[in-house]
Amino acid sequence: MKSIHSPHLRLLVLAAALLAFPLVFSSPFYRDIGVTFLLAAISASAWNIVGGYAGQVSVGHSMFFGLGAYTPLLFYTLFGWSPLAGIPVGIVLSVALAVVIGTPTFRLTGHYFSMATIAVAELIRIFVGTWDLVGAAIGLQGPAVARGWWDLTFRSELPYYYIFLAVLAVVLLTTATIERRRFGFYLRAIKASERAARSLGVPVRRTKLQALALSAAFTSVAGSLYACKTGFIDPDSGFGILVSVQMVIVAALGGAGLLFGPLLGAAILIPLQTATNTWFGGGGSGLTYILYGGIIVLIARFEPGGLFELWHRVRAMRRRPARAA
Amino acid sequence: MPDCGGRQGRRGRAQQPMVVVQVIVGGLLLGAIYALFSSGLTLIWGMMNFINFAHGEFVMLGMYVALLTVVWLTGGPAIFAVAAAVALAALGVAIYFSLIRHVIRGPMLAQILSTFGLALLLRYAAFFVFSANFRSLPPNALSGTINLAGVYLPVAQLVAGVAAIALTLALHLLLTNTTVGSKLLAVAEDRTAAMLMGIRPDRMQALAWGLSAGAAGIAGALMATAYPWSPTVGETFGLIAFVVVALGGFGSVLGSLYAGLIIGLIQAVSAYWLGAIYKDIVVYGLFVALLWFRPQGLMGKA
Numbered sequence: 001m002k003s004i005h006s007p008h009l010r011l012l013v014l015a016a017a018l019l020a021f022p023l024v025f026s027s028p029f030y031r032d033i034g035v036t037f038l039l040a041a042i043s044a045s046a047w048n049i050v051g052g053y054a055g056q057v058s059v060g061h062s063m064f065f066g067l068g069a070y071t072p073l074l075f076y077t078l079f080g081w082s083p084l085a086g087i088p089v090g091i092v093l094s095v096a097l098a099v100v101i102g103t104p105t106f107r108l109t110g111h112y113f114s115m116a117t118i119a120v121a122e123l124i125r126i127f128v129g130t131w132d133l134v135g136a137a138i139g140l141q142g143p144a145v146a147r148g149w150w151d152l153t154f155r156s157e158l159p160y161y162y163i164f165l166a167v168l169a170v171v172l173l174t175t176a177t178i179e180r181r182r183f184g185f186y187l188r189a190i191k192a193s194e195r196a197a198r199s200l201g202v203p204v205r206r207t208k209l210q211a212l213a214l215s216a217a218f219t220s221v222a223g224s225l226y227a228c229k230t231g232f233i234d235p236d237s238g239f240g241i242l243v244s245v246q247m248v249i250v251a252a253l254g255g256a257g258l259l260f261g262p263l264l265g266a267a268i269l270i271p272l273q274t275a276t277n278t279w280f281g282g283g284g285s286g287l288t289y290i291l292y293g294g295i296i297v298l299i300a301r302f303e304p305g306g307l308f309e310l311w312h313r314v315r316a317m318r319r320r321p322a323r324a325a
Numbered sequence: 326m327p328d329c330g331g332r333q334g335r336r337g338r339a340q341q342p343m344v345v346v347q348v349i350v351g352g353l354l355l356g357a358i359y360a361l362f363s364s365g366l367t368l369i370w371g372m373m374n375f376i377n378f379a380h381g382e383f384v385m386l387g388m389y390v391a392l393l394t395v396v397w398l399t400g401g402p403a404i405f406a407v408a409a410a411v412a413l414a415a416l417g418v419a420i421y422f423s424l425i426r427h428v429i430r431g432p433m434l435a436q437i438l439s440t441f442g443l444a445l446l447l448r449y450a451a452f453f454v455f456s457a458n459f460r461s462l463p464p465n466a467l468s469g470t471i472n473l474a475g476v477y478l479p480v481a482q483l484v485a486g487v488a489a490i491a492l493t494l495a496l497h498l499l500l501t502n503t504t505v506g507s508k509l510l511a512v513a514e515d516r517t518a519a520m521l522m523g524i525r526p527d528r529m530q531a532l533a534w535g536l537s538a539g540a541a542g543i544a545g546a547l548m549a550t551a552y553p554w555s556p557t558v559g560e561t562f563g564l565i566a567f568v569v570v571a572l573g574g575f576g577s578v579l580g581s582l583y584a585g586l587i588i589g590l591i592q593a594v595s596a597y598w599l600g601a602i603y604k605d606i607v608v609y610g611l612f613v614a615l616l617w618f619r620p621q622g623l624m625g626k627a
Contacts, residue, residue, distance in 0.1 A: 296442025304435035
């Protein structure tokens with residue numbers, strides 16, 4: 001409302017904070033958290049396009065993430081190509097898969113889509129785990145030592161941080177553009193009521209399919225970035241259900257269908273996850289996932305709009321008495 | 326009558342056609358249990374247009390309730406099966422009142438996230454409490470194998486399969502032939518109209534959740550008699566229940582009985598001819614094919 005709170009200024013502060021973070025917190029530990037945060041934010045923002053804006057809740061987005069993660073490392077393993085060559089192929093495969101899944105399920109109600117995504121992701125995970133060409137259960141490795149910058153294999157976290165930040169900016173910019181275009185209004189109309197949207201002439205199935213394809217493309221890029229950074233991928237870290245879970249929870253915690261929802265969700269969840277892993281010793285006990293499950297249930301039960309909506313409500317409640325006075 | 330021949334011995338003694346019969350019968354018996362827990366999922370879908378992503382976890386919890394009943398109370402099969410059904414039915418009703426009732430009219434995201442988060446919570450809570458190790462029930466009245474005209478079957482598998490078919494049919498009869506069933510279907514048909522007829526929809530829906538979770542729980546207990554399990558089996562069972570319900574038609578208990586038997590058969594046959602790793606791939610592949618070509622299911626109307 002006031003000039004200090006103008007959206008442009010806030011955006012500038014956010015951008016400056018993200019740019020400065022790894023320079024201020026320069027220890028590898030914090031930089032690693034920063035990179036993990038950015039990756040979670042990219043994946044969740046990508047999920048947000050179809051899951052948040054269009055309201056088509058995919059719980060199997062790991063299929064696109066995994067495709068994006070496997071293709072660069074597969075091309076490296078088979079032909080010694082730079083991971084950069086595999087990224088576009090991953091995108092093409094993910095978009096194709098999105099069309100294959102979206103075409104039949106978008107004829108039906110939302111639950112079918114969720115069920116189909118979880119089943120297809122699981123199908124691919126098991127299949128990849130038995131397929132020797134892609135490393136079966138062991139997985140694939142990327143270049144151990146970089147032959148050049150184009151191998152996207154760096155010793156320091158810093159290059160990853162800024163590459164990821166640039167990709168995040170692209171995803172958010174695309175989403176922000178969509179928000180203002182007719183496409184964005186179509187998506188929100190579909191989310192509010194599919195039948196009403198159709199009666200107003202919104203091409204429902206085509207719009208949902210386009211949203212899924214765009215979301216799949218970005219998710220695939222997130223997978224590629226993950227694979228380049230860790231230099232290793234196996235069926236569980238690529239196609240596992242928890243990969244999908246993280247995208248959903250990060251977006252829903254901050255606010256699904258909001259531009260900066262995934263950012264807020266990732267900013268809370270990633271440090272929390274790091275902390276629980278440190279306190280309870282890795283994921284071995286499964287406590288992190290108990291926490292995830294609990295958070296998801298609480299969001300669904302009490303605050304389906306996410307923390308942004310809660311914040312807006314609290315602010316509105318505080319402002320009302322002030323105005324009355 | 327019980328014959329305690331080991332697995333190797335059985336393979337060696339039996340003729341090739343007998344092995345095939347054994348694979349088929351084993352698949353059908355497992356399929357009967359699939360049918361039982363899937364009928365719970367389809368009941369909720371038919372009643373409330375709602376998919377319970379935690380349904381497989383209910384089955385898994387039923388298995389652990391059976392284990393705890395045997396270990397703590399040294400109860401026999403009849404006792405632990407009832408214990409699992411009662412415990413899970415209570416859990417189902419509790420979940421309905423504390424969670425489902427509040428999200429059912431909310432946005433789609435909340436509906437899907439609520440049970441999806443619940444699934445994670447239950448799965449990893451079980452993981453935390455019982456560890457990731459595979460468990461099986463200690464030897465009980467159902468241990469041992471039986472020889473039916475040259476087909477060797479574990480007694481537990483036979484009893485569990487037959488009981489599962491009987492229970493699924495009982496659920497079907499409950500829905501179609503009793504006053505309570507009519508009330509349940511009335512609420513499913515038109516909530517407001519049912520309310521005007523003096524039916525309390527909230528109670529009926531809570532009852533549906535109790536029946537659904539109870540069916541999953543008793544299916545879990547039955548399965549625990551014959552198969553070992555770990556906390557993560559719920560994920561597989563949940564997916565199998567989706568496939569069964571998609572094949573049988575959403576909301577049809579009888580449909581899920583046929584579909585459960587078919588899926589069990591397909592799994593057993595593909596495990597026998599293609600290898601154990603491929604049995605899930607075949608089933609999930611079938612699911613995707615179904616969504617493409619016959620999304621309304623076998624028994625569903627177009």
